[in-house]
Amino acid sequence: MADETRKLTGVHVFMIFAGAFAVIIAVNVALAVSAVKTFPGLEVKNSYVASQEFDARRSAQEALGWSVYASAQGDSVKLEISDAEGNPVEVAELTATLGRATHVYDDQEPQFAFDGQAYVAPANLGPGNWNLRMVARAKNGTEFTQRVILHVKG
Secondary structure, three states: OOOOOOOOOHHHHHHHHHHHHHHHHHHHHHHHHHHHHHOOOOOOOOHHHHHHHHHHHHHHHHHHOOEEEEEEEOOEEEEEEEOOOOOEOOOOEEEEEEEOOOOOOOOEOOOOEEOOOOEEEEOOOOOEEEEEEEEEEOOOOOEEEEEEEEEEOO
8 A cells, every 4th residue: 555645835835825815805805895885974975065164053053052862761762952051942853863883774763752851752772882863953943963872771
């Protein structure tokens, strides 16, 4: 019986080396595609135009004296908007997007209803950090925008 020992040749070493790099490159491409596909996107279409209006919008928003707090209560989200004296504020219009900071898969658009003290809407919230990106319009027409961080305990 002949002794058939396998020799490690230069071709074998090259194939091992090339295979390892192919795996590394494939994983990097898969992660990059996943990152680009789940990125929420641009905040504004034209950052230069947005910067020109920023100070005026900020001053008008600060003049309202509103503070905003969000909390989770069971299967609903509560959004409290209060004025400088701490009184609840009823706005003319309120829209919001509730979602994770890292992807848009869990994004929801809660339909808030004012209960006399706060805005409440049903929401499907899992544990973790959520962002509530709200746009409210005051009764005088001033737009109030804010990103409110919401922590849901699991």
